[in-house]
Amino acid sequence: MRNGRRTQMSSTPRTATGTAAAPSRRRVLGGIAATAVAVVGWNTVDQSWATAAEASGAAVVPVPALTGTLETSPSVVEAFGKDFGHLWDGAGSKPWAVLRPGNADDIVKIVNYARANGIKVAVNGQGGSGTDIESHSVYGQARVPGGISIDARSMSKIVSIGGNCAVVEAGVTWAQLTDACLQVGKTPPALPDYLYLSVGGTISIGGIGGTVAKYGLLCDTVRSIDIVTGEGKLVTATATNRPELFNAALSGGGQVGIIVRAEVALVPAPKRSVIFTLYYADVETYLQDAEKVLADGRFHVQAGEMLRTPDGSGWRYKMEAGANYSTTPPDRAKLLSGLQDVRADAVIEDVTYREYMFRLDAYEGYLKETGHWYSPKPWLSMFLPASKTKTFMKRVEQELTADSLGGGFLLFSPFLTSQVKRPLAMMPGESVAYLFDLLRFPNPGDPNIQAMLDQNRRLYDLAVSMGAKRYLVGAVPNMTQADWRAHFGNRWTGFVNAKKKFDPANLFTPGQGFFA
Structure with missing residues (x-):
């Protein structure tokens, strides 16, 4: 992906308003060796990190004693200056240092240090499988140019698994948690489709999956969080204890604190799942059936997709629905009753619960083999109001081609907005919404x-004019604060107040661009 336009995008990142982003510090650490170098302090004169060799005679504010490490080697900051989307890679996205915390107290110390010295801070989820470990933001949301990036993988302990909840550090992935819970017959009720994402990062933006119709977003299954606020305090927050902080942290895009631990609800795990893959020739019939099974709740999992027809001549729709069980298989005929799919194309499989939860593993391998995994990823994720969905999807059918997807896909399925409880997870003002995940x-x-x-921006503007809301992943260029104010609507003022209260120095997660 190194044509002229792509190279320019990589080397010259843009701010939310589209202007070139200037380096936030005057001095780069080009002279530091490629091995891990211990930072001893912040030089308040030239606004740069100082090593022991550079500290002599300089106005250096010492770094507090840490159990973990604060690293500035080029190889480390280079790795943390990229993300899964590869749309903001480049020198202007690099942090100045990476904290690998030994414990939560390290984060408290660094947040206090950053606040005293005007340094930005952001957590980097560092998810993935195998050796492909990186931030899974796709448009620079986790970037912190000239600041401190916190490696979430240093906080990846499963603290406990109980009868109805698990306590995990924020860097634990849903894959780790799922496998650990299955060993004792439990599972998180809501899971993302791709499991190799950190719990902390996912719940900070909401977290979407095929069970949203029954359990809401992943953040709706969180009972409590331990979080380091911008005031440098480690506190516990729940829906009833510090609810303002709890509600601003879950789906708030990392603006009010660093989540270090979460208590996640658990339910009994089924043994197996019957997966129904049903195909529809047109959007109208798909919408009717999708909303029918949503209303009667006949399936445990409901997802969907817009995809090319087998001959590549156009588009068709797919419903993927799952019925879980442990002993007695479900009545397939009853589950299919009244549906108008192209029955000759239907595929029905009986698989283990774990096989279905980890169903994307094989596809991930395919995307890596073909090189698609490593391409830039201009994703677009939104929630559409059901009443406008057909009109919008007709426009999408005209806009997209097979090349628009490459090796990817367009997820498309309904859910009840009443199941989404966290106030900053903005939803259309209707009882039923559709996930549109390009x-x-x-x-x-x-x-x-x-x-x-550019197409993402056009589709986003069209969807917003119809009452849609963004999901806080994806790549929508040139988002302004006015766009974000409109997105959060009547919750914007409360969000601004929470930001001022819990992050008064505006330290956290500048890559989201909410308050730029």
Whole structure:
């Protein structure tokens, strides 16, 4: 992906308003060796980190004693200056240091240190499988140019698994938690489709999966969090104890604190799942059936997709629905009763529960083999009001081609907005909304990345005019504070007040661009 336009995007990141982002510090650490170098303090004169060799005679504020490490080697900051989307890679996205915390107290110390010295801070989820470990934001949301990036993988302990809840550090992935819970016959009720994401990062933006119709977003299954606020305090927050902080942290995009631990609800795990893959020739029939099974709740899992027809001539729709069981298989005929799918194309499989939860593993392997996994990812994720969904999808059918998806897909399924409880997880003002999740994996070498981003902006503006809301992942260029104010609507003022209260120095997660 190194055509002229792509190279410019990589080397010259843009701010939310589209202007070139200037380095936030005057001095780069180009002279520091490529091995891990201990930082001893912050030079208040030239606004840069200082090593022991550089500290002599300088106005250096010493770094507090840490159990973990604060690293500034080029190889480390380079790795933390990139994300899964590869749309903001480049020198302007690099942090100045990476904290690998030994414990929560390290984070408290660094937040206090950053506040005293005017340094930005953001957590980097560092999820993934195998050796492909990186931030899974796709448009620079976790970037902290010139600041401190906190490696979430240093906080990846499962503290406890009980009868109805698990306590985990924020860097634990849903894959880790799922496997650990299955060993004792439990499972988180809501899971993302891709499990190799950190718990802390996911709940900070909401977390979407196929059980949203029954359990809401992943953050709706969180009972409590331990969080370090911008005041440098480690506190516990729940829906009833410090609810303002709790509600601002869950789906708030990392603006009010660093989540270090979460208590997640658990339910008994089924043994097996019967998965129904049903195909529809047109959007109208798909919408009727999707909302029918949503209303009667006949399935435990409900997802969907817009995809190319087998001959590549157009689009069709797919409902993927699951019925879980442990001993007696469900009545398939009853579950299919009244549905209008193209029955000859239906595929029905009986698999273990774990096989279904980890169903994307094989597809991830395919995307890595073909190179799609490593391409830039101009994703677009939104929640559409049901009453406008058909009109919007007709426009999408005209806009997209097979090349628009590359090796990716467009997830598309309904859910009840009443199941989403956290106030900053903004939803359309209707009882039923549709997840629209355009997860592009462009073909390697595709020269049209900028055109895809421009298309995202057009589709976003159209959807917003119809009452849609963004999900806080994805790549929508040139978002302004006015756009964000409109997105949060009547909750904007409360969000601003929470930011001022819990992060008065405006330290946290500048990459989201909410308060730029």
